[in-house]
Amino acid sequence: MSHNFFSLKDRFSVAQDTMAFVFQTSSDFTFRAGQYVEVFLENAHRDFSIASSPQDKGILMVATRMAGSAFKRSLAEVPLSTKAIIEGTFGDFTLHENKDKKAVFIAGGIGITPVRSIIKDATERKLAHKMTLIYSNRNPEGATFLQDLMDWEHENPNFKLCSRMTDKEGHVDADFVAKSAGDLANTTFYVVGSPGMVGAMTKILEDLKISRDDMRFEEFSGYN
Numbered sequence: 001m002s003h004n005f006f007s008l009k010d011r012f013s014v015a016q017d018t019m020a021f022v023f024q025t026s027s028d029f030t031f032r033a034g035q036y037v038e039v040f041l042e043n044a045h046r047d048f049s050i051a052s053s054p055q056d057k058g059i060l061m062v063a064t065r066m067a068g069s070a071f072k073r074s075l076a077e078v079p080l081s082t083k084a085i086i087e088g089t090f091g092d093f094t095l096h097e098n099k100d101k102k103a104v105f106i107a108g109g110i111g112i113t114p115v116r117s118i119i120k121d122a123t124e125r126k127l128a129h130k131m132t133l134i135y136s137n138r139n140p141e142g143a144t145f146l147q148d149l150m151d152w153e154h155e156n157p158n159f160k161l162c163s164r165m166t167d168k169e170g171h172v173d174a175d176f177v178a179k180s181a182g183d184l185a186n187t188t189f190y191v192v193g194s195p196g197m198v199g200a201m202t203k204i205l206e207d208l209k210i211s212r213d214d215m216r217f218e219e220f221s222g223y224n
């Protein structure tokens with residue numbers, strides 16, 4: 001685990017009430033797609049999954065819902081070039097190595113961040129893994145990085161995007177998971193989002209008789 005001082009290089013909106021923050025990294029900073037860092041600013045800190053890809057050299061991007069906490073206000077208001085302490089990287093919510101095993105990601109809302117990193121990285125490195133993303137949001141305005149994902153679906157023949165807008169279509173259910181995933185055998189399921197969302201999706205996977213050995217989780221504690 002390393003302890004870095006990286007300066008805030010850029011910030012911009014990526015969906016309704018959602019911002020991305022880009023930090024300039026050192027040349028020796030490396031991570032695996034899907035990992036997270038701890039960002040310290042003005043005596044407070046939060047965990048954020050890295051949304052950029054390891055192929056994006058010299059930068060690290062995180063994205064978050066601007067829910068109004070003092071920490072996030074600071075991130076939005078400090079001058080560019082302010083240095084933050086970035087600890088990490090942490091976590092093993094990373095793509096399995098066996099390219100003959102499918103990956104099905106189920107991401108809720110801002111839970112898309114580590115999945116964006118994995119899919120961007122896999123597309124850039126032309127990995128042979130078959131990947132499906134079930135991406136659930138209330139509406140298109142709040143669907144972070146949706147355009148990127150649609151672009152990669154065109155670019156990468158191994159990647160399929162199944163988005164679900166819950167205001168109009170209702171929550172993701174077992175039927176939607178089964179139809180989107182296709183053959184459920186020989187698949188690793190990656191579930192990421194709020195603890196409530198992860199719990200609900202785990203129950204669906206259990207109902208579909210998916211083994212726990214084939215499930216991986218990242219819970220964004222701090223969200224309901």
Ligand SMILES: Cc1cc2nc3c(=O)[nH]c(=O)nc-3n(C[C@H](O)[C@H](O)[C@H](O)COP(=O)(O)OP(=O)(O)OC[C@H]3O[C@@H](n4cnc5c(N)ncnc54)[C@H](O)[C@@H]3O)c2cc1C
Pocket residue numbers: 036046047048049050062063064065066067068069070071072091110113114218219220221222223
């Ligand atoms: C591995 C991991 C990856 C994450 N990745 C992202 C990401 O990519 N984007 C994103 O927006 N959020 C991510 N989160 C959640 C993030 O760390 C914040 O908790 C969340 O954004 C809410 O922050 P806030 O300042 O709006 O909440 P606040 O309103 O300040 O906090 C809400 C409540 O949660 C508590 N809390 C805050 N952080 C944590 C925590 N980490 N664990 C337990 N309790 C906490 C606070 O004390 C408070 O009671 C991640 C969390 C984890 C554990």
